[in-house]
Amino acid sequence: MIKSNTIAAVSTPPGRGGIAVIRISGAKAFHIAREVFTCSQNFDEIISHQMTYGKIIDENNKLIDQVLLLKMKSPRTYTREDIIEIHCHGGSEVTKKILNLLFKKGAAPAEPGEFTKRAFLNGRIDLSQAEAVMDLINSETSKSEQAAILQLEGKAGKEIKKIRKEIVDLLSHISVTIDYPEYEDDAINIRETKIKTKAIMKELEKLTENFETGLILREGLNIVIYGPPNAGKSTLINKLAGEEKAIVTHIPGTTRDIIEVHLNMKGYPVNLYDTAGIRNTDDLIENIGIEKTKNAIKNASLSILVIDAAEKDTDEIRTLINQASVIVINKTDLDSGNKFNEVLGEKDVIRTSLINSIGVEEIEKYIIDYLEKGKVEITEITLTNQRHKRHVDLALEALQKVIEENEQFLDLFAVDLTEALEQLSCITGESAGEDIIENIFKNFCVGK
Numbered sequence: 001m002i003k004s005n006t007i008a009a010v011s012t013p014p015g016r017g018g019i020a021v022i023r024i025s026g027a028k029a030f031h032i033a034r035e036v037f038t039c040s041q042n043f044d045e046i047i048s049h050q051m052t053y054g055k056i057i058d059e060n061n062k063l064i065d066q067v068l069l070l071k072m073k074s075p076r077t078y079t080r081e082d083i084i085e086i087h088c089h090g091g092s093e094v095t096k097k098i099l100n101l102l103f104k105k106g107a108a109p110a111e112p113g114e115f116t117k118r119a120f121l122n123g124r125i126d127l128s129q130a131e132a133v134m135d136l137i138n139s140e141t142s143k144s145e146q147a148a149i150l151q152l153e154g155k156a157g158k159e160i161k162k163i164r165k166e167i168v169d170l171l172s173h174i175s176v177t178i179d180y181p182e183y184e185d186d187a188i189n190i191r192e193t194k195i196k197t198k199a200i201m202k203e204l205e206k207l208t209e210n211f212e213t214g215l216i217l218r219e220g221l222n223i224v225i226y227g228p229p230n231a232g233k234s235t236l237i238n239k240l241a242g243e244e245k246a247i248v249t250h251i252p253g254t255t256r257d258i259i260e261v262h263l264n265m266k267g268y269p270v271n272l273y274d275t276a277g278i279r280n281t282d283d284l285i286e287n288i289g290i291e292k293t294k295n296a297i298k299n300a301s302l303s304i305l306v307i308d309a310a311e312k313d314t315d316e317i318r319t320l321i322n323q324a325s326v327i328v329i330n331k332t333d334l335d336s337g338n339k340f341n342e343v344l345g346e347k348d349v350i351r352t353s354l355i356n357s358i359g360v361e362e363i364e365k366y367i368i369d370y371l372e373k374g375k376v377e378i379t380e381i382t383l384t385n386q387r388h389k390r391h392v393d394l395a396l397e398a399l400q401k402v403i404e405e406n407e408q409f410l411d412l413f414a415v416d417l418t419e420a421l422e423q424l425s426c427i428t429g430e431s432a433g434e435d436i437i438e439n440i441f442k443n444f445c446v447g448k
């Protein structure tokens with residue numbers, strides 16, 4: 001166990017609430033609680049993991065609050081240290097007073113994510129699970145929550161550990177062969193090493209196969225709405241959002257900066273981007289907006305092109321059509337838009353009159369179908385995290401070297417296999433550097 005100080009923080013969100021929970025973790029947690037808490041029994045006799053009613057009293061014996069106290073003896077706790085939870089009334093003044101009292105008695109303010117960091121450092125959870133805790137807190141839709149809870153259960157971590165063990169076995173086999181060439185029975189040759197490495201790579205590739213899915217569940221499906229000016233892009237984002245998020249006017253070039261809207265569509269997180277209309281212009285600001293639009297198109301998983309049904313069929317329009325996942329032909333109240341029939345080819349097309357809300361449901365259905373048609377399926381070992389994906393990719397690169405190596409020396413394979421092992425260890429945390437760990441936990445909230 002890591003030797004560390006005793007920390008305290010409010011674990012519930014700031015502001016008024018029915019109750020608030022203050023958490024203390026560390027070797028001095030019970031000692032500190034004993035000094036501020038009184039109840040009908042002796043503090044040391046309070047049974048672990050049971051709520052006890054009592055009072056928090058300051059140095060002058062003044063009552064601060066009536067509370068429920070939960071005393072949890074290590075190691076059966078979140079941090080594997082002694083933990084005290086004080087469930088007090090949820091006013092910000094009350095929590096501030098109690099917390100200050102705890103600091104006076106020797107607790108230190110907890111840093112963001114420090115409770116979870118301790119859970120990781122004390123071996124209760126691996127690093128990928130610690131990250132899942134944050135994903136769970138941050139998840140805003142039911143599907144994101146499901147993905148986070150699966151990661152929290154540690155399935156992906158277990159799979160990584162299993163693959164790591166296979167590499168370790170292979171490495172030890174190689175080192176036996178190098179160190180004891182006389183034991184031919186135990187020897188592994190270059191061909192076998194490559195075959196085993198290939199098999200390991202297959203397993204890793206399988207893990208990354210549905211990464212796109214994982215990323216969507218964690219960060220949302222990115223959908224860009226783009227097209228010529230005045231086509232009705234902002235009208236569309238407003239209809240999808242159900243409120244006026246973007247300014248709509250009859251003046252072409254109204255939207256200049258990207259407008260981002262986060263939606264929950266049937267449990268899936270969706271990020272919609274309304275963009276500046278694409279056209280040739282000398283306007284400096286508009287051009288910056290158009291550059292941003294082009295980048296947004298590149299980064300989106302789905303691109304919705306909105307064109308005015310009365311628009312002329314030009315080369316520019318055809319280029320825009322090529323980039324689209326789906327084409328919305330809008331303002332059909334004014335024009336049939338039939339002239340595009342030929343150009344559209346096999347592309348998905350939705351005809352709308354957005355100003356009259358006609359076609360909005362069809363667009364929503366298109367998005368949900370995209371998410372549901374097997375493309376975004378949560379599996380038990382879905383990787384959801386960019387950081388994890390990067391380490392898997394680097395491990396795969398190292399293993400690829402083993403496959404491509406023409407040398408006849410097993411020692412060289414060991415170097416690449418070790419590199420792959422290191423990369424995988426960064427995911428679950430066995431060999432993650434201090435900087436990686438710092439970086440992960442600094443994004444947590446205080447009290448978690």
Ligand SMILES: Nc1nc2c(ncn2[C@@H]2O[C@H](COP(=O)(O)OP(=O)(O)OP(=O)(O)O)[C@@H](O)[C@H]2O)c(=O)[nH]1
Pocket residue numbers: 228229230231232233234235236247248249250251252253254255256275276277278330331332333334352353354355356
């Ligand atoms: N007749 C008709 N007008 C529409 C329809 N949809 C939008 N409009 C109008 O078209 C004009 C432009 O709409 P916006 O949503 O601002 O268009 P935009 O594509 O965001 O335009 P920029 O931001 O300039 O690129 C507004 O006056 C809308 O009210 C429609 O279905 N029919």
Ligand SMILES: [Mg+2]
Pocket residue numbers: 233234235246247248254255274275277
């Ligand atoms: Mg607009």
